[in-house]
Amino acid sequence: MSDQQRPDRDYREVNFDGLVGPTHNYAGLALGNVASMSHGGLVANPREAALQGLAKMKALMDAGYLQGVLPPQQRPDLGALRALGFSGSDERVLARAAGDAPQILRAVCSASSMWTANAATVTPSPDAPDGRVHFTPANLQSSFHRFLEPATTGRVLAAIFRDEARFAHHPALPATPAFSDEGAANHTRLAGGHGDAGVHLFVYGREAFGWGSETLPAPKRFPARQTLEASQAVARQHGLAESQAVFAQQHPEAIDAGVFHNDVIAVGNGPVLLYHEMAFLDEAGTLEALRERMRTPLIPVRIPLEAVSLEDAVGSYLFNSQLLSNPDGSMTLVVPGECQENASVWRTVQDHLLAGANPIGEVVVKDVKQSMRNGGGPACLRLRVVLGAEERGALAGRVLLDDALHGELTAWVERHYRDRLAPEDLADPALARETLVALDELSGILEIGSVYPFQLG
Template sequence: MNTFAPDATREVNFDGLVGPTHNYSGLAHGNIASASHRGLVSNPREAALQGLAKMKALHDAGFAQGVLPPQPRPAIDMLARLGFTGSPSQMLAAAQAADPAIVRAISSAAAMWTANAATITPSFDAPDGRVHFTAANLQSSFHRAIEAPTTAAALAAIFADNSHFAHHPALPATPAFADEGAANHSRLCTTYDAPGVHLFVYGRDGLDRGETTQPGAKRFTARQTWEASQAVARQHGLGAGQCVFARQSAEAIDAGVFHNDVIAVGNGPVLLYHETAFADEAGVLAELREKMGRLGATLCPVRVSRQAVSLADAVATYLFNSQLLTRADGAMVVIVPAECQRNRAVAAELDRIVADEANPIAEYRAYDVKQSMDNGGGPACLRLRVVLSAAERAAMAPAVMLDATRHTQLTEWVERHYRDRLAPDDLADPALLDENRTALDELTSLLGLGPIYAFQRA
């Protein structure tokens, strides 16, 4: 096991618990894995247990591991806003009769991919010395745009001490300020408690300035906007010298790279990326080197060429949608989905990276998160990274941190409340709504969060 000093600044990975309505409705435009499994029968219980197994393995390896709760689904409050009336079960039945697509959307368990939950700035970079949070508006798709209020409530409950934590409103939910959270953000630094440079990656401009811009993606719509990335940086008080704003390549977006964390991952001074990740690869690296150099840090780029791993294989295996973690000895480990081991080219490239002494990546470990992968999310999608000092960890809600006891409790909770089979048509079952509310009511007590859900306060 890795052993960190108890007073050390740590990166805590907060994984999203897979929700009881985990299903394959194929709602995410541009997410090839999600679309290819549309309509299949899912196993929510297995999905949640797979996620918990990964969390437990990382905890056992010495990494700090937290848990974020699922969102209440189906989202009955949204049905009321859409004009449906009556009891929750009556509204659900009416919505299913009027348009089953609405029921599928309000039942999505996509909030399990907490890389999209928010963007975080550690206290070491913020001018007021607090950790800053902005919940993502996720306005690119209806089924995710309804997450922001509950995400903000959960984060506010976990990080409640305003002497240590600052919470900002989600950006306006318009196409101009489309914000997809930390899936398009990386912080590069020497050590977690040293000043860092924030890499914000965007896919398009949101406002028409009458200027000629680069050709955009033609197959899929880019999600994150430049304006959203700029706005989050301003909310958090980040200066120009602390930020690099990089445009995704249109080629990558059209290949299914809907978020930058499908094609690049950063940790400490390391940026592990595919050569097609950015529209201007050389320019991005030069700016990162220059701004990190001002802070006394040296960028360590680890480039994967298309000759070594094709763009299609990178997307299919989610090689870059991996967790890049720093061990107690300073070396790094890459947590990859099991699909990477089954692809000869990807496995060979991982072996090359680990063997290369020019970078600190010393090992890789593969985990089975197939239920999540089939729905379009790998290990990195399932976690929100929050850098916290010892004092900040002491100030947060303690019961959300995973240990052996909490893992056992959560496993038993899943086994009590989750179904082992769920087809898209099952989402209209009123019994499922009751089951989920009972489960989440119990969970918030288990995690010590109080009534963070609207149905608990009604």
């Protein structure tokens, strides 16, 4: 699309963070997610988790960044339990699931929708041939507890981005292993500025129809979640041309080290790609393809293995940080507190990032420990949506954070959330009732209408 066709040049990135849900718990459900697996069974604090997330949102809003909010999903998902053969009253369904299939109960209580980097893949209007913002909810078929999310995610996105003249919504891909899609956690847009034409880097772990070839190394310990075929399908849905997309295979050794998504090993913003040496199987080829397609020179910021091991990268979530643009052309990196606690990682932040020849001029540390223990850092908690001024004005609901909304959401959390939740508490029928009351009130606060199954009848 030309500049003449696109008069609105006031493009800014809005980070839509997921509110942590009332059933936030440590069930250890995510195979390949080292933090999730190692903390399974511990007691969680849903109230603290939600307040930590809101505090991060508020801090970024106060710093001048546009901050949005996405609601949690309805949990426990009693409909999913009934579809699996558990029958009777809600109390009976929960009791039977707790007794006969506790892992399934944990799955239908997961608050994983808080990690909205997995909610969808987004293409902003400057890159789309029809000049609209395009959304595809991720099918998340690689794990049962996340496979339950796409239907509600689609309703939430359609409720907020409802102006059909400006926003286009596509169905989630078929929920089969061949089209396994994990959303924006494996997608990065690189461009000179938010309103400039961008190049989309799609990172996949495996090829569904070429698996087993000698030319396609495979992880040996953990599954590769994203397929090339899924990434290509999303690119087609959004109308991206070959010149606008790069498809790169994630390094299988990184997957085996716990890098279950690309956003655990790389983060991009504007023309900057901050990545670990072991992020891509073909590092040189990936960079060359990006340089060929980008209109602005690529600024690669490479962290070598000798500076940060894969173990430290996964343990600190250095790369699962938010890289944000500032008006003066500099960038701010928002990192989890675990980065500061790791000597080699923090030394790398000072020596390779802040002292390096790149636009990163500030590093901000945020405490998101409740999320981190389940395997999600600052970048996991947000879905990046580039919007022009008119598109921002067309948003429905009350989802852009301001002081008033932050205050209401904080009070809402303090009213409805427990400060202690162990896996055995998930069978408590009172928890299910508390959650419905909380979500019904939240949909009113956000003014998004009826998006939850219990509201739809």
